[in-house]
Amino acid sequence: MQTLKEVQKVKKTTLTSAFKSVGGEMYALAEELYPLCRSITGAGTRDTLEILKHHIPLVMSKIPSGTKVFDWEVPKEWNIRDAYVLDPLGQKIIDFKKSNLHVVNYSIPVHKKMSLQELRRHIYTLPEYPDWIPYRTTYYKEDWGICMTHKQFQGLNEGTYEVHIDSSLESGYLTYGELLIEGEQKEEVLISTHICHPSLCNDNLSGISMATFLAKHLMGKKNRYSYRFLFIPGTIGAITWLSINEQKTGGVRHGLIAALLGDTGPFTYKKSRRGDAEIDQVVQYVLERNDKRNKVIDFVPYGYDERQFCSPGFNMPVGCLTRTPYGEYPEYHTSADNLTFISADSLEGSLKIYLKIITVLEANRKYINILPKCEPQLGKRGLYEAIGGNNDARKFQLALLWVLNMSDGEHTLLDIARKSVIDFETLMEAAFQLEKKKLIKGRREKGDQ
Amino acid sequence: MQTLKEVQKVKKTTLTSAFKSVGGEMYALAEELYPLCRSITGAGTRDTLEILKHHIPLVMSKIPSGTKVFDWEVPKEWNIRDAYVLDPLGQKIIDFKKSNLHVVNYSIPVHKKMSLQELRRHIYTLPEYPDWIPYRTTYYKEDWGICMTHKQFQGLNEGTYEVHIDSSLESGYLTYGELLIEGEQKEEVLISTHICHPSLCNDNLSGISMATFLAKHLMGKKNRYSYRFLFIPGTIGAITWLSINEQKTGGVRHGLIAALLGDTGPFTYKKSRRGDAEIDQVVQYVLERNDKRNKVIDFVPYGYDERQFCSPGFNMPVGCLTRTPYGEYPEYHTSADNLTFISADSLEGSLKIYLKIITVLEANRKYINILPKCEPQLGKRGLYEAIGGNNDARKFQLALLWVLNMSDGEHTLLDIARKSVIDFETLMEAAFQLEKKKLIKGRREKGDQ
Amino acid sequence: MQTLKEVQKVKKTTLTSAFKSVGGEMYALAEELYPLCRSITGAGTRDTLEILKHHIPLVMSKIPSGTKVFDWEVPKEWNIRDAYVLDPLGQKIIDFKKSNLHVVNYSIPVHKKMSLQELRRHIYTLPEYPDWIPYRTTYYKEDWGICMTHKQFQGLNEGTYEVHIDSSLESGYLTYGELLIEGEQKEEVLISTHICHPSLCNDNLSGISMATFLAKHLMGKKNRYSYRFLFIPGTIGAITWLSINEQKTGGVRHGLIAALLGDTGPFTYKKSRRGDAEIDQVVQYVLERNDKRNKVIDFVPYGYDERQFCSPGFNMPVGCLTRTPYGEYPEYHTSADNLTFISADSLEGSLKIYLKIITVLEANRKYINILPKCEPQLGKRGLYEAIGGNNDARKFQLALLWVLNMSDGEHTLLDIARKSVIDFETLMEAAFQLEKKKLIKGRREKGDQ
Incomplete structure (x- = not known):
C-alpha cells in the first residue's frame, strides 16, 4: 500500500503544480499522432507505437496473419x-x-x-x-x-x-504494444486502449494519450498493484491478446477501457458485466464526488473492448470509462472529430480522474481489528489527545472509530466510506494511523504476496 | 421448444384471423352451461363436465363421499x-x-x-x-x-x-375432470379452474370456458411442456386432487388458477407464494406490456385454489390470473353475474393473454454460449451481413450480442429481456438463429427429457 | 410464551389503570437520586445502587482498581x-x-x-x-x-x-449493579443503562429509573426470556462487564441500551451493528405504530455502550433506544438537564414503549404448521363458525389463514405482520388459538429449553 505521505504527494504535487503543463503535453502527443493512417494492422499503427516508445518502454508483439485467435483469425496486413x-x-x-x-x-x-x-x-x-x-x-x-x-x-x-x-x-502482422509496471503485488490493473483509428482525435488519440501519460506517471511510483497497459487494435486486437494471454486473465483484479477522453463532456462509466466488481464501486464513488453530471450505466454487450474482456467465458472485472459515450455526439466517426474537438484541459482532467481512481483502488483494503473486543483505549496511544477539539479533529476521531468497528475483514475502506459518509481520504489516514499503532492489519487476500 | 415459425404462426394466424370467432364460441359455451345448477358435487357438475367433453377429451374422476382427503373428507353428494x-x-x-x-x-x-x-x-x-x-x-x-x-x-x-x-x-361422489396434454417434456404446466358455482357467469363460467378453449388450442400443437387441466370444485376439489395426486405435484413447474375472465376489467395477477417463481416473472412481463392498468399483487392466503396449491406443505409455483379480482365488483356472487356481465370480447382477450404467457413460458430458457471466450465472428456466419443497416436490423444485432453475452447458463431469455430492454420476441428470434448456427445451446434443466 | 390472557392483562390492567401513578413513582426515584455526585467509581455511584435496591434485588459487583479489562484497566476510585x-x-x-x-x-x-x-x-x-x-x-x-x-x-x-x-x-473499586430475572428460557434480553453521571436528569436518571421500573414489572411475571439488567458506569463499566462475563455474551439474544428517556421528544432507535437483528425489527415495528415522529437510524460506532457491545469482536444484537438522541438538545451535558427537563409522563411513556417491545419480543416466534398440506378444516374446530360475519371476525379469520400459511418454520409472527398488514396482536391471538387446536407448534430454536 502507498503510505499516506505518498498519496498526499500525488494529490498535492502531481495533481496540481506538476500538472500545470501535463494537459499540454498530452495534447501535443495527440497532435503528433494525428496525421498517421492507423488501422487494425499496418505501418500507421506500428509508427504510432514507435512514437509512444519515446514516452514509455512499450513491448511490441507481432502476430502473423492467419493466426487462429478463438473464433477469428488475424487478417491480412x-x-x-x-x-x-x-x-x-x-x-x-x-x-x-x-x-x-x-x-x-x-x-x-x-x-x-x-x-x-x-x-x-x-x-x-x-x-x-x-x-x-x-x-x-x-x-x-x-x-x-x-x-x-x-x-x-x-x-x-x-x-x-x-x-x-x-x-x-x-500476409503480414497484427501489431500491438504492451507495458507491465510491476508493483508490490502480482495482481494487475489492466488499462486497455484501442489504436486502430486513423485521423480521429477523441476516438481514440485521447485514449492513447491518456493511457501513455498515466503509465508514465505510475512508472515513477511504488505501486501496490502491477499495472498492465495494452495499446491494441479494437476487437481483433483484444481477441488476439486474450487468445495468446489466456492464462494471464486470472491475475487481472481490476480493469478499465480508456477511450473518448478529450471532449468537454462529463464522464460516463459503463460497469463491468459483473456489475458490482470493486472497480465498479470505486469508479462510481470517484465520479459521484467529482461532478454531479457524471453518469454510471450498466453493462451492455456492445461498445469497446469490454465486449471481449466481459464475454461470458472471461467475465473479467473490466469497465469502460469515457467522457461522452460513443455515438452520443455527432462528430463521432467523422472528420469533425479532429484536433479542435479535443483540448488539453479535457485530457488533463481525464488523467486526473484515472489517477484518483487508482489512488482509491490502491488504498482500498479490508482490515482486521487486532483488538476487536470493545474499543481499544485510543487516549493512551495519543490518538485521542493528539486531536484537540475542532471539527476536523472530531471527524478524524469518528473515522478512527468507524475503521475500528468495521475492520472485521469483511468491509473495505470504501464500504466504510459509504456507511459512515466520511470521505475516503480521511478514512485512509485513519487506517494508516491505526495500522501504525498496531490496532488493525490489512487482510490477506487471495493473490496478495 | 417451439420453432419461431410455429410461434409466429400462433401469433399471426391463430391470434388474429382464426380468433375472429373464438370469443363467440367461448361465449356460446358459457351460455350453454349457464342454466345448470352446479355445486361441489351432484348432477349439475357432472353434466357440466359432459358438455365440456364435446370440446376436449376430459377424463372424469369420481371420489366417493367419506373419502379422507388430508384434514377433510369428501362430503355427501x-x-x-x-x-x-x-x-x-x-x-x-x-x-x-x-x-x-x-x-x-x-x-x-x-x-x-x-x-x-x-x-x-x-x-x-x-x-x-x-x-x-x-x-x-x-x-x-x-x-x-x-x-x-x-x-x-x-x-x-x-x-x-x-x-x-x-x-x-x-352418499355419492365428488366428480372432477382432468386433461393431460403431453409435451416434449414431462414437466407440467397446471391450469386449474373451479366448476362449483351454479348460474353465475364471471365466477366461473368464464374460467371454465377459457380453460376449455386454451386446452383445445394446445392439443393442436407440439408443446415443450406437458399441460394438465383441472376442472374441479373449489377448495374440496383442489384438496381432493392434491390428496390423490400428491406424487404428481413435484412435476408441476408452472401453474395458474384461471377464474373471473369474462368481465371488462384489466387483468390482476396474484403471485404464487414463492413470489419470484418463473411463472410470476413471466406473467408480470406479459401483463406489463399488455396494458398499463393490469396489476400484479403479492400472494395472500385467501382467494381461489391457489390457497391449497400454495399451502406450506406444497408451496407450488401457482399464481392466479383473473380480470377484476373476486369481491372487487358488486355483481360478485349475485344474480347480476349473469350472461350480460360477460362478453365474447373479454373472454377472447383472456384467452389471448393466457396464450401469450404460454408462448413466453415455452420459449423461456437458459442458454449456454458454446464459444464463450470473446465474441464469435458473426459476419462469417451471415448474422452480420444479412442484416443490413436499418433500425430493426440494428436491434436484432444487439439482441444477438445480448443473448451471446448472457448465455452462461444462469440467465433466462426473460432475464435478458429485462436487462436489455429488448422485447422477448426479438430475443427468441436471436436465440433461434444462434442455436441454428450452433453458437448457443439450451441448458439442460432438472426435469428436461 | 405468555398466554394471550396474560398479555391482555398487561395491556389493559398494567398499562392503563395500574400505571396511573407509575410515572410519578419513576419521577420520584429520579428526584431521590438527583443530588448524588455519581462518577464512574466512588461513593455516589454506590449510594445510587443502594437506593435502587429498595426497588429491585440488585447484585453489586466490586472490581478492584488496576484490574485489566481488555485494552483498558479499572481506574482509581x-x-x-x-x-x-x-x-x-x-x-x-x-x-x-x-x-x-x-x-x-x-x-x-x-x-x-x-x-x-x-x-x-x-x-x-x-x-x-x-x-x-x-x-x-x-x-x-x-x-x-x-x-x-x-x-x-x-x-x-x-x-x-x-x-x-x-x-x-x-486505589479502590469500580462498582456496578446487576439483576437477572430468570425466565422459561435461559436466553437473555439485556437491558443496560449507565449510572456515571452526577446531577443530570435526562442523561441518565431517566434511564436508571426506567430500567428499575421495567425490572420491577418483569419480576412479577412469568417470562419466556430471562432478563438481565445492568446498571453500569459508561464505557469502562461496559468494558469491565464484558471482560468478566465474556462467556455470557453468547446467551444474549436481544439487547437494548436505555438512556435519555425523560424528555418530551419522540423516540429514536439506533439499530444494532447487525442492522437486521430481531431486536431491530421489533423496535422498528413498535415505534412505527406508536408515533410517526419516531425515528430509526443505522448503527454508528459512537454514542453509549452499544459501542462496546457492538464492537466487532462481540457484534451483539444490542441497539439503543432513547428519546431525543444525545447531543441533539442544548441542555445535554449541562446544568439545564435538571428535574424540570424531565417529566413523569415522559418517563411513563418510555416504560410503556419498552413494555410493548417486550410483549412483541416474547410472542415473536416461528411456528410450524402441523397439517401443512392444504388448509386444515377450521369449521370443524370451531374456528370458522365462532367468528360470525363482522369486520373483526373477518380480520381474525384472515389472521388464522396467514399464520397457517406462513408457519413453515421460517417466518416469525412479525414477518407475518409485515406481509399481511394485520396487526401483531391479532396474529398473536390467532397463533394462540391455532396452537391450542394443535394446528401449529412453536419451532424449537437454538437456545430454547
Missing part, C-alpha cells in the same frame, strides 16, 4: 501509400494526402476508370452533416470505397472518373 | 330437482326453475309450512342491491335457506308460507 | 467530599454543595491560591448558554477543573483566588 480520384476533367477531387478518411479503411487496391453511376456505389457521405467526411471500414469483406462530404458529392457531374487506391492487403 | 315457496295465498313466489340461486346451495330437503317469522330466519337478501339475488352455500353445516331480492323480501306479508325443497344429500 | 472557590474578597463564589457539576468529574485534590490568569486555564463555561454550567470529566488524565456559568465567568475580577477541591483518587 493492410497498407496504403496514396489514393486519389480524378474527375471527368482530370482534376484531383479526392486526395488521401489531405485526409486519410477519404479512403474506406482496408480498401483493396483500385486503379480504374468508371462512370459516375458506378463510382456512386462506392461513395459514402453524411447527408445530415454535409461538410463532414465519414469514417468507414471494410475489415472483413474485401471491398473498397471513397468517403467524402455530402456537399462535394452533390456537386459531382456525369462523366468518367478515375479511381486510384495504392493500397496492399497481404 | 347434493342433488336438487325443484324448489319453490308458496305465499299465504298459495302463490308461487319463489321458483327454483327461474333461478337456481334462490336455494342456498347444499340445502337439505324441506317440505314444511311455517310462519313468516320462521321463514325469515332462512331468507338471505342484499339490502344494498335490492334487485339482485345473493348466492349462498352451506356445504359443511346441514341447513337450508332461500335467497331472494331485497325488494321481494320487503313485500312479504304475514301469514303461513309453504317451503318445498326437493333436494337430496346422500 | 474517585471520591469528593466538598469543593469551593474563594474570590479575592474571600467570598465563596463556587460551591460544590450547590451543584456538583461545578467540579470537573475526577478532579484531583487541590488546595491552592492562584491568580485569575492561572485559574482561567481550569475554568469551563458555555458561552452560547451563559446561564448554564457545563458538565466535564477528566477520567483518564490527572487534572482538575471548575465549571461555571459564562455569566459568572465574565464577572470575575483580577486578584488572587483560592481553590479547594477535597477529593481523593486512590
Whole structure:
C-alpha cells in the first residue's frame, strides 16, 4: 500500500503544480499522432507505437496473419501509400494526402476508370452533416470505397472518373504494444486502449494519450498493484491478446477501457458485466464526488473492448470509462472529430480522474481489528489527545472509530466510506494511523504476496 | 421448444384471423352451461363436465363421499330437482326453475309450512342491491335457506308460507375432470379452474370456458411442456386432487388458477407464494406490456385454489390470473353475474393473454454460449451481413450480442429481456438463429427429457 | 410464551389503570437520586445502587482498581467530599454543595491560591448558554477543573483566588449493579443503562429509573426470556462487564441500551451493528405504530455502550433506544438537564414503549404448521363458525389463514405482520388459538429449553 505521505504527494504535487503543463503535453502527443493512417494492422499503427516508445518502454508483439485467435483469425496486413480520384476533367477531387478518411479503411487496391453511376456505389457521405467526411471500414469483406462530404458529392457531374487506391492487403502482422509496471503485488490493473483509428482525435488519440501519460506517471511510483497497459487494435486486437494471454486473465483484479477522453463532456462509466466488481464501486464513488453530471450505466454487450474482456467465458472485472459515450455526439466517426474537438484541459482532467481512481483502488483494503473486543483505549496511544477539539479533529476521531468497528475483514475502506459518509481520504489516514499503532492489519487476500 | 415459425404462426394466424370467432364460441359455451345448477358435487357438475367433453377429451374422476382427503373428507353428494315457496295465498313466489340461486346451495330437503317469522330466519337478501339475488352455500353445516331480492323480501306479508325443497344429500361422489396434454417434456404446466358455482357467469363460467378453449388450442400443437387441466370444485376439489395426486405435484413447474375472465376489467395477477417463481416473472412481463392498468399483487392466503396449491406443505409455483379480482365488483356472487356481465370480447382477450404467457413460458430458457471466450465472428456466419443497416436490423444485432453475452447458463431469455430492454420476441428470434448456427445451446434443466 | 390472557392483562390492567401513578413513582426515584455526585467509581455511584435496591434485588459487583479489562484497566476510585472557590474578597463564589457539576468529574485534590490568569486555564463555561454550567470529566488524565456559568465567568475580577477541591483518587473499586430475572428460557434480553453521571436528569436518571421500573414489572411475571439488567458506569463499566462475563455474551439474544428517556421528544432507535437483528425489527415495528415522529437510524460506532457491545469482536444484537438522541438538545451535558427537563409522563411513556417491545419480543416466534398440506378444516374446530360475519371476525379469520400459511418454520409472527398488514396482536391471538387446536407448534430454536 502507498503510505499516506505518498498519496498526499500525488494529490498535492502531481495533481496540481506538476500538472500545470501535463494537459499540454498530452495534447501535443495527440497532435503528433494525428496525421498517421492507423488501422487494425499496418505501418500507421506500428509508427504510432514507435512514437509512444519515446514516452514509455512499450513491448511490441507481432502476430502473423492467419493466426487462429478463438473464433477469428488475424487478417491480412493492410497498407496504403496514396489514393486519389480524378474527375471527368482530370482534376484531383479526392486526395488521401489531405485526409486519410477519404479512403474506406482496408480498401483493396483500385486503379480504374468508371462512370459516375458506378463510382456512386462506392461513395459514402453524411447527408445530415454535409461538410463532414465519414469514417468507414471494410475489415472483413474485401471491398473498397471513397468517403467524402455530402456537399462535394452533390456537386459531382456525369462523366468518367478515375479511381486510384495504392493500397496492399497481404500476409503480414497484427501489431500491438504492451507495458507491465510491476508493483508490490502480482495482481494487475489492466488499462486497455484501442489504436486502430486513423485521423480521429477523441476516438481514440485521447485514449492513447491518456493511457501513455498515466503509465508514465505510475512508472515513477511504488505501486501496490502491477499495472498492465495494452495499446491494441479494437476487437481483433483484444481477441488476439486474450487468445495468446489466456492464462494471464486470472491475475487481472481490476480493469478499465480508456477511450473518448478529450471532449468537454462529463464522464460516463459503463460497469463491468459483473456489475458490482470493486472497480465498479470505486469508479462510481470517484465520479459521484467529482461532478454531479457524471453518469454510471450498466453493462451492455456492445461498445469497446469490454465486449471481449466481459464475454461470458472471461467475465473479467473490466469497465469502460469515457467522457461522452460513443455515438452520443455527432462528430463521432467523422472528420469533425479532429484536433479542435479535443483540448488539453479535457485530457488533463481525464488523467486526473484515472489517477484518483487508482489512488482509491490502491488504498482500498479490508482490515482486521487486532483488538476487536470493545474499543481499544485510543487516549493512551495519543490518538485521542493528539486531536484537540475542532471539527476536523472530531471527524478524524469518528473515522478512527468507524475503521475500528468495521475492520472485521469483511468491509473495505470504501464500504466504510459509504456507511459512515466520511470521505475516503480521511478514512485512509485513519487506517494508516491505526495500522501504525498496531490496532488493525490489512487482510490477506487471495493473490496478495 | 417451439420453432419461431410455429410461434409466429400462433401469433399471426391463430391470434388474429382464426380468433375472429373464438370469443363467440367461448361465449356460446358459457351460455350453454349457464342454466345448470352446479355445486361441489351432484348432477349439475357432472353434466357440466359432459358438455365440456364435446370440446376436449376430459377424463372424469369420481371420489366417493367419506373419502379422507388430508384434514377433510369428501362430503355427501347434493342433488336438487325443484324448489319453490308458496305465499299465504298459495302463490308461487319463489321458483327454483327461474333461478337456481334462490336455494342456498347444499340445502337439505324441506317440505314444511311455517310462519313468516320462521321463514325469515332462512331468507338471505342484499339490502344494498335490492334487485339482485345473493348466492349462498352451506356445504359443511346441514341447513337450508332461500335467497331472494331485497325488494321481494320487503313485500312479504304475514301469514303461513309453504317451503318445498326437493333436494337430496346422500352418499355419492365428488366428480372432477382432468386433461393431460403431453409435451416434449414431462414437466407440467397446471391450469386449474373451479366448476362449483351454479348460474353465475364471471365466477366461473368464464374460467371454465377459457380453460376449455386454451386446452383445445394446445392439443393442436407440439408443446415443450406437458399441460394438465383441472376442472374441479373449489377448495374440496383442489384438496381432493392434491390428496390423490400428491406424487404428481413435484412435476408441476408452472401453474395458474384461471377464474373471473369474462368481465371488462384489466387483468390482476396474484403471485404464487414463492413470489419470484418463473411463472410470476413471466406473467408480470406479459401483463406489463399488455396494458398499463393490469396489476400484479403479492400472494395472500385467501382467494381461489391457489390457497391449497400454495399451502406450506406444497408451496407450488401457482399464481392466479383473473380480470377484476373476486369481491372487487358488486355483481360478485349475485344474480347480476349473469350472461350480460360477460362478453365474447373479454373472454377472447383472456384467452389471448393466457396464450401469450404460454408462448413466453415455452420459449423461456437458459442458454449456454458454446464459444464463450470473446465474441464469435458473426459476419462469417451471415448474422452480420444479412442484416443490413436499418433500425430493426440494428436491434436484432444487439439482441444477438445480448443473448451471446448472457448465455452462461444462469440467465433466462426473460432475464435478458429485462436487462436489455429488448422485447422477448426479438430475443427468441436471436436465440433461434444462434442455436441454428450452433453458437448457443439450451441448458439442460432438472426435469428436461 | 405468555398466554394471550396474560398479555391482555398487561395491556389493559398494567398499562392503563395500574400505571396511573407509575410515572410519578419513576419521577420520584429520579428526584431521590438527583443530588448524588455519581462518577464512574466512588461513593455516589454506590449510594445510587443502594437506593435502587429498595426497588429491585440488585447484585453489586466490586472490581478492584488496576484490574485489566481488555485494552483498558479499572481506574482509581474517585471520591469528593466538598469543593469551593474563594474570590479575592474571600467570598465563596463556587460551591460544590450547590451543584456538583461545578467540579470537573475526577478532579484531583487541590488546595491552592492562584491568580485569575492561572485559574482561567481550569475554568469551563458555555458561552452560547451563559446561564448554564457545563458538565466535564477528566477520567483518564490527572487534572482538575471548575465549571461555571459564562455569566459568572465574565464577572470575575483580577486578584488572587483560592481553590479547594477535597477529593481523593486512590486505589479502590469500580462498582456496578446487576439483576437477572430468570425466565422459561435461559436466553437473555439485556437491558443496560449507565449510572456515571452526577446531577443530570435526562442523561441518565431517566434511564436508571426506567430500567428499575421495567425490572420491577418483569419480576412479577412469568417470562419466556430471562432478563438481565445492568446498571453500569459508561464505557469502562461496559468494558469491565464484558471482560468478566465474556462467556455470557453468547446467551444474549436481544439487547437494548436505555438512556435519555425523560424528555418530551419522540423516540429514536439506533439499530444494532447487525442492522437486521430481531431486536431491530421489533423496535422498528413498535415505534412505527406508536408515533410517526419516531425515528430509526443505522448503527454508528459512537454514542453509549452499544459501542462496546457492538464492537466487532462481540457484534451483539444490542441497539439503543432513547428519546431525543444525545447531543441533539442544548441542555445535554449541562446544568439545564435538571428535574424540570424531565417529566413523569415522559418517563411513563418510555416504560410503556419498552413494555410493548417486550410483549412483541416474547410472542415473536416461528411456528410450524402441523397439517401443512392444504388448509386444515377450521369449521370443524370451531374456528370458522365462532367468528360470525363482522369486520373483526373477518380480520381474525384472515389472521388464522396467514399464520397457517406462513408457519413453515421460517417466518416469525412479525414477518407475518409485515406481509399481511394485520396487526401483531391479532396474529398473536390467532397463533394462540391455532396452537391450542394443535394446528401449529412453536419451532424449537437454538437456545430454547
